[in-house]
Structures are given as structure tokens and as C-alpha cells.
Amino acid sequence: MEEIYLDNSATTKVYPEAAEKAFQMMTRYYGNPSSLHSKGLEAEHQLTAARKIIASSMNALPEEIYFTSGGTEGNNTAVFGAVNALKKRGNRIVTTAIEHSSVMEAMQKLEKDGFEVIYLSPDINGKIRIDDVRSAVTKDTILVSIMAVNNELGSIQPIEKVHRIIENAKSPALFHVDAVQAFMKMPLVPKKYGIDLMTVSGHKIHAPKGVGALYIRKGVRILPLHSGGLQEKGIRPGTEPVPAACAMGVAVDMLSADHERHDIILSLNSYCREKLSEISEVVFNSDNDALPYIINISIPGFRSETLLHYLAEKNIFVSSGSACAKGHKSHVLASVGLDGDRIDSALRISFSEDITKENIDYLILCLKNAVSSLARSK
Amino acid sequence: MKEVIIIKLGEIVLKGLNRKTFEDRLIKNIKHRLHKIGPCKVKNSQSIITVAPVFDDIDIDEVADCISHIFGIAAFSRACVAEKDIENIKITSAEYLKDHFDRITSFKVEAKRSDKKFPFTSPEIAREVGGYLADTFPEVTVDVHDPDAVVTVEIRDDAAYIHSEVLKGAGGIPVGTGGKAAILISGGIDSPVAAYMMAKRGIELTAVHFASPPYTSERAEEKVVGLLERVAKYSGRMTMYTVPFTKLQEEIRDKCHEEYFTIIMRRFMMMLSERIAKQNECQALITGESLGQVASQTIGAIACTDIACDMPVFRPLIGMDKEEIITISRKIDTFDISIQPYEDCCTVFTPKHPRTRPVLKNVLAEEQKIDYEPLFSEALQNLKVTEIN
Numbered sequence: 149m150e151e152i153y154l155d156n157s158a159t160t161k162v163y164p165e166a167a168e169k170a171f172q173m174m175t176r177y178y179g180n181p182s183s184l185h186s187k188g189l190e191a192e193h194q195l196t197a198a199r200k201i202i203a204s205s206m207n208a209l210p211e212e213i214y215f216t217s218g219g220t221e222g223n224n225t226a227v228f229g230a231v232n233a234l235k236k237r238g239n240r241i242v243t244t245a246i247e248h249s250s251v252m253e254a255m256q257k258l259e260k261d262g263f264e265v266i267y268l269s270p271d272i273n274g275k276i277r278i279d280d281v282r283s284a285v286t287k288d289t290i291l292v293s294i295m296a297v298n299n300e301l302g303s304i305q306p307i308e309k310v311h312r313i314i315e316n317a318k319s320p321a322l323f324h325v326d327a328v329q330a331f332m333k334m335p336l337v338p339k340k341y342g343i344d345l346m347t348v349s350g351h352k353i354h355a356p357k358g359v360g361a362l363y364i365r366k367g368v369r370i371l372p373l374h375s376g377g378l379q380e381k382g383i384r385p386g387t388e389p390v391p392a393a394c395a396m397g398v399a400v401d402m403l404s405a406d407h408e409r410h411d412i413i414l415s416l417n418s419y420c421r422e423k424l425s426e427i428s429e430v431v432f433n434s435d436n437d438a439l440p441y442i443i444n445i446s447i448p449g450f451r452s453e454t455l456l457h458y459l460a461e462k463n464i465f466v467s468s469g470s471a472c473a474k475g476h477k478s479h480v481l482a483s484v485g486l487d488g489d490r491i492d493s494a495l496r497i498s499f500s501e502d503i504t505k506e507n508i509d510y511l512i513l514c515l516k517n518a519v520s521s522l523a524r525s526k
Numbered sequence: 527m528k529e530v531i532i533i534k535l536g537e538i539v540l541k542g543l544n545r546k547t548f549e550d551r552l553i554k555n556i557k558h559r560l561h562k563i564g565p566c567k568v569k570n571s572q573s574i575i576t577v578a579p580v581f582d583d584i585d586i587d588e589v590a591d592c593i594s595h596i597f598g599i600a601a602f603s604r605a606c607v608a609e610k611d612i613e614n615i616k617i618t619s620a621e622y623l624k625d626h627f628d629r630i631t632s633f634k635v636e637a638k639r640s641d642k643k644f645p646f647t648s649p650e651i652a653r654e655v656g657g658y659l660a661d662t663f664p665e666v667t668v669d670v671h672d673p674d675a676v677v678t679v680e681i682r683d684d685a686a687y688i689h690s691e692v693l694k695g696a697g698g699i700p701v702g703t704g705g706k707a708a709i710l711i712s713g714g715i716d717s718p719v720a721a722y723m724m725a726k727r728g729i730e731l732t733a734v735h736f737a738s739p740p741y742t743s744e745r746a747e748e749k750v751v752g753l754l755e756r757v758a759k760y761s762g763r764m765t766m767y768t769v770p771f772t773k774l775q776e777e778i779r780d781k782c783h784e785e786y787f788t789i790i791m792r793r794f795m796m797m798l799s800e801r802i803a804k805q806n807e808c809q810a811l812i813t814g815e816s817l818g819q820v821a822s823q824t825i826g827a828i829a830c831t832d833i834a835c836d837m838p839v840f841r842p843l844i845g846m847d848k849e850e851i852i853t854i855s856r857k858i859d860t861f862d863i864s865i866q867p868y869e870d871c872c873t874v875f876t877p878k879h880p881r882t883r884p885v886l887k888n889v890l891a892e893e894q895k896i897d898y899e900p901l902f903s904e905a906l907q908n909l910k911v912t913e914i915n
């Protein structure tokens with residue numbers, strides 16, 4: 149039976165070209181980029197090439213790209229790194245109530261350490277109100293951290309106006325954007341939006357797990373989390389994840405060259421929404437203007453986990469809430485004000501370009517069968 | 527230096543004429559359990575079981591850990607083997623006990639001479655070895671009344687054995703001497719503890735687990751396998767039967783009154799388990815029920831489920847508090863697995879207001895609405911078998 153993988157916001161299938169690159173880096177260009185000999189140099193050249201590709205995908209400079217192990221490390225490095233660098237200039241941090249746990253948990257730790265953290269609540273569609281940002285940012289604010297796209301709902305946050313707010317408040321704050329779900333899925337130029345720090349991850353865009361990148365605007369200084377060597381200018385010491393980083397370069401290159409992808413996803417999204425509307429029990433949690441890669445729905449009365457396993461038996465893979473939060477209630481859906489019944493029955497469908505309309509038809513058929521045959525929760 | 531393990535038997539010594547049966551079973555269990563670590567000689571002579579690794583590269587720590595989980599063993603010691611020559615015994619003792627003597631302040635030596643040809647008497651051996659140890663470890667003093675450690679030197683026919691620390695065994699009686707029973711295991715905290723407790727009383731286990739995909743996940747079943755692997759460290763290997771239970775649960779939901787859902791489900795579990803138990807020569811069922819813990823574990827509810835099968839049902843946790851159960855589950859290392867948050871089949875359809883004082887007559891009337899025999903046969907034909915080692 150064909151696999152219909154609709155959990156691309158959790159992780160993606162690695163492009164064969166990217167996997168081949170990783171293999172090549174492990175078996176042929178296996179040197180340590182820090183080594184002085186020619187094996188080291190050739191590995192360094194490969195890594196530099198990948199760095200350039202990733203930089204140019206966001207219209208940044210290669211020296212602004214720092215390889216990390218992924219989204220969680222990128223977010224932690226940015227949040228703690230910025231706060232540690234600026235803590236003499238203020239005590240206030242502004243973020244949202246719907247961040248990924250790697251930002252959320254970091255903030256809660258900072259709160260315990262005595263920082264004042266403002267968690268902005270989203271509206272019913274999962275969007276932060278820009279006026280709330282405006283009133284939250286003061287001149288002793290040292291960090292503003294807002295995700296570009298929410299991982300559960302796909303809601304796009306108004307990050308383009310934040311920079312101006314920070315300036316107007318005469319605040320020293322650095323602006324961090326968790327762009328893990330947005331990277332390569334929407335236009336994202338940090339320079340244009342005045343973003344100082346931006347986190348992206350490899351495995352959400354068909355590169356292997358274990359690699360990501362942190363954009364740090366030239367001139368911005370943050371303090372590293374780890375002590376070690378001088379790799380990545382000491383911001384992320386430790387031998388670079390060369391095979392995965394080079395594979396990420398290949399994936400980004402392929403995605404940048406694919407100009408049809410966005411339209412394919414848009415039409416899949418509207419087709420899927422239309423078909424889902426045929427099932428009267430379905431309620432949409434994602435708004436129409438959310439990132440088209442993600443549709444979050446609820447079928448009240450049916451537990452997410454039950455539906456998920458039911459679909460998995462049919463070789464269709466979706467997610468209940470977000471994959472990182474196995475067994476926990478979604479703090480995102482709760483903060484947009486959904487009731488318990490809707491949270492308990494939420495499903496996230498997330499696309500990649502190889503999904504077909506036939507796949508969607510099959511998904512809908514299976515959901516219809518599920519609704520008519522499965523036991524309703526009480 | 528060659529190290530062996532000397533085992534002191536537990537309750538077995540009270541067994542009178544059956545003692546041989548129990549000892550033989552214990553030796554068989556020990557041999558079987560040590561099999562995966564490496565070949566060991568297990569010898570029973572003069573009422574002491576000695577386990578000796580055949581090769582030098584067998585990890586004696588691993589052997590000792592394995593022995594500490596085998597029921598029927600009250601206590602055991604690690605011992606060093608020396609040639610039967612008094613000078614050699616002294617030197618070997620000092621060398622072997624070096625680490626242990628770092629941690630104590632006083633000791634005494636006891637000697638047992640079963641090989642009467644050995645030219646020193648027991649008191650003489652004790653004096654010789656004690657004197658030598660006192661000279662070698664001046665910080666550790668001899669104390670014949672209340673020593674931190676008692677060093678024992680045994681002169682047997684084949685060699686001399688030196689040991690001092692007595693380690694606690696798992697207690698209980700050898701698995702297999704108490705017959706065979708089937709444990710109904712859910713994935714929660716209680717049932718693995720119940721399984722452990724009955725294995726301690728000599729029962730060989732078979733496990734029955736109920737799965738209800740898609741309401742329960744594959745991970746819930748993996749969790750049960752993980753729990754049983756921990757239990758098997760004590761009980762030895764067992765077979766786990768996973769019963770596909772979805773259709774029966776859906777049938778109860780469709781046909782029976784909501785408040786009877788849990789009680790009928792549990793009756794079906796007992797009936798199915800009994801059949802699986804009989805096919806596997808089990809003589810009883812085991813559950814992790816604890817009186818009053820949940821609605822289906824009231825005296826009235828248990829009366830209704832107990833009567834669903836003819837076999838005796840062992841409920842070793844019936845009088846225990848949750849805290850007491852958790853203490854044991856931590857000791858046998860199942861707690862961390864038990865608290866992983868996966869749905870098990872008992873919670874999926876749980877009614878909001880279950881009957882806490884069900885009347886058997888009414889339960890039976892509700893149950894009659896289901897033609898369960900064909901569904902039972904179907905479930906039993908589709909059992910999934912997993913070997914737990």
C-alpha cells in the first residue's frame with residue numbers, strides 16, 4: 149500500500165540527492181574542516197558552499213549563517229545568547245504564548261532566573277496582534293522572540309512590523325524569529341524585516357535530522373551556550389555536522405530552484421479544505437490565510453490519537469497537535485481559546501509537494517469511514 | 527583470581543520431603559537464566575549451590591546481578607577460590623578482600639572445614655588467616671563480637687573458598703514450583719507488580735494483553751513488552767498473548783447500557799484470559815486489582831467479574847495502597863515505563879458514571895444482548911504471540 153505522508157511539519161523525507169551528498173561527505177570528503185591538511189580543506193570548501201547556498205536563500209551573507217544541530221539548539225542559542233549579551237541593559241523579554249517548546253521552556257527558565265517575560269496571547273486564528281507587541285515592548289526590553297509560522301496551526305505572525313516597534317520604543321532589544329516552519333515555504337528575508345536572529349532547521353525541508361542554521365545579523369553579538377573550539381566563530385563550538393550541513397545545502401538549492409512548488413501546495417491546500425468541508429463534523433482550526441503547508445482541523449467527539457492510529461492503519465500519517473508534544477495537551481490550541489473537546493480531537497495535516505489529489509481523496513474517504521465507524525469519546 | 531558465587535537457599539530448606547524437587551527446580555532455573563551470560567557450572571553439594579563461570583571472560587558482576595533476581599535464593603556471596611594450602615589461602619584472602627576492607631573498620635574470621643584431611647582445624651585456620659589479615663590491614667581491627675564483616679574460609683574437597691559480604695537474594699520460592707498462571711497485563715503500574723509478586727511465590731507466568739487498535743497505539747503494546755521484560759528478570763521467560771479487542775469493545779458500546787460498559791468489558795477479559803490460560807496449562811489468573819482503587823475494583827464489581835471464570839483469580843495487590851504498589855514497582859524498575867502516557871484499552875470507552883454497585887442479574891441481562899461467542903473465537907484465532915526473554 150502506498151504511503152501517504154501528511155506529517156511534513158514534523159519531519160520530511162530526505163531528498164535522495166541530499167542523502168547522496170551526505171554519503172559522499174562521509175565517505176569521500178570525510179576530513180575535519182578544522183584540519184590544516186588538504187583533506188580538511190576540501191571538507192571546508194564543501195561546507196562553505198553549503199553555507200553560501202543557505203545564505204543566498206535568505207538574501208544574507210555567508211558569514212551570517214551558523215550551523216547548529218537543529219531548531220532546538222538554534223532557538224536556545226539565540227534566546228539565551230541574546231539575553232546573556234544584553235542583560236545589563238534591561239530585564240524584560242517579549243514573546244508569545246504559542247512558541248515552540250524550545251523557546252517556551254527557555255523563556256520559563258529565564259523567568260525563574262528573574263527576567264520579566266511577557267507572553268502575548270494570540271487571537272482565535274492563532275495570530276499575535278501587532279498592537280499587543282507595541283504595548284509590550286518598552287525601552288528596557290532586551291529580546292523580542294516571535295515565531296514566523298506557528299507549528300500547529302500554520303498561522304503566520306506579523307513579524308514584518310516588529311523591528312519598527314523596537315526602534316520606536318528606543319529599546320536595545322534583539323529580534324529573534326523562530327522560522328523553522330516558515331523556512332523555504334514563504335519569502336523570508338531577515339534583513340528586510342530587521343530580524344537579528346533567525347532559526348531554521350534541516351529536517352523540515354528534506355535534509356537529514358541533526359542539522360540546522362542560525363542566522364545572526366552581521367554586527368550582532370550574542371554569547372555562546374557551550375565552551376569549546378572556534379568552529380562557527382565560537383558561537384557553536386564542536387566539529388560541524390558536515391554531512392548533514394552539506395545535504396541541507398543541496399535541499400535548499402533544490403527547493404530554491406523549484407518555482408512551481410508554492411502553487412502546487414496552494415492548490416493542494418484549497419482542494420483539501422474543500423473536500424474536508426464535505427464532512428460535516430470537521431471544524432477548521434487553521435485560518436484561510438495560514439501557511440498553505442498546514443491544515444489543522446478538529447472532529448469533535450473523536451480523539452486525535454484514535455483518528456491518527458486509524459489513519460495509520462490505512463498508511464496515512466498525520467499528527468495530533470505537534471509531534472514533539474507526545475501525550476501532552478497542546479498549549480497552542482488552548483491559548484487560541486479552543487475548548488477541551490476541540491483540542492482533544494485536533495489533527496494536523498501538513499503537505500509536501502509530492503502529495504497528489506488522489507492522496508487527498510483517499511484521506512477524505514478514510515476520514516469519512518472513521519467518523520461513521522469509530523466510537524465517539526465521551 | 528577465580529571468583530564464584532555461593533548461594534544460600536531461602537524458604538526451600540523448610541520444605542521437608544519436597545526439598546529435592548525445589549532444589550532441582552532452582553538449579554534448573556539458575557542454569558537457564560545464566561545461559562545468555564555464558565556457560566557456568568552449577569553444583570549442589572553439602573546443601574550449598576556454587577555457581578562457577580567456565581571461562582575467565584565471563585563477567586562475574588553480571589552473573590551476580592542475574593542471581594540476585596532469581597527467586598528461591600535468600601542470600602548469596604561472591605567467593606574467591608584458593609588452593610588448599612594455608613599460606614596460599616592467607617595471601618589470596620588479603621588480595622581478594624582489599625576493596626572490601628577499605629570500607630570497613632572491624633572483622634572476624636570464621637572457618638569451616640568439611641575436608642577433614644586438611645591439616646589445620648577450623649579454629650586454627652581462623653586464627654592463621656585472621657592474624658594475617660590484621661597484619662596486612664592495620665586500620666581494620668579484629669572484633670569477634672560485633673564485626674562489620676565476617677570473613678568465611680571454607681575448606682571443601684576441591685578447594686578453599688573465601689568470602690565475606692553476604693548479599694540479599696530475591697527471596698521467595700523457585701519459579702515453576704508453584705504451577706503456572708496467566709497475568710492480565712494492561713500497561714499500568716499495578717499489573718507488573720502483581721506479576722512479580724506471584725512469580726515470587728513460585729508461579730511461572732503467561733501474559734495476556736488486550737489491544738484495541740486504533741483506540742490504542744502500537745506504542746502501548748511496546749510499553750507492555752518493555753514492562754514484561756523487566757518482570758522477566760525475576761520470573762524468567764514467558765509468552766505474551768495480545769488479544770485483538772476492538773470489535774468486542776465496539777459491540778459492548780453499541781449494544782449495552784453505558785454504565786455497564788466497564789464491568790462487561792472486564793468480564794469478557796476474564797473469560798478470554800481463562801481460555802488462553804487453559805490452552806497454556808495455567809491453573810489460575812492473576813490481576814493487579816486493588817480494592818476500591820477504581821469503580822471496577824469495588825467489592826460488588828469484583829464479585830461480578832470473579833464469577834465470569836471458573837479458575838482461581840489471584841489478586842496479590844488487593845489490600846495494598848497505591849504508594850505501597852509504587853514502592854515495589856520502583857524496586858523492580860517498572861515504574862518509569864508504566865507512567866509513559868499511552869492510552870490503554872481500559873480507558874478508551876470509559877463511561878462518565880460507571881456502576882460501582884452492579885447487580886449481577888442486571889449485568890448478565892445486559893451481557894446477553896451480545897452474541898459474544900463468535901467474536902471470542904475470532905479474537906482467539908487472531909492472537910498475537912510475543913516471546914519475552
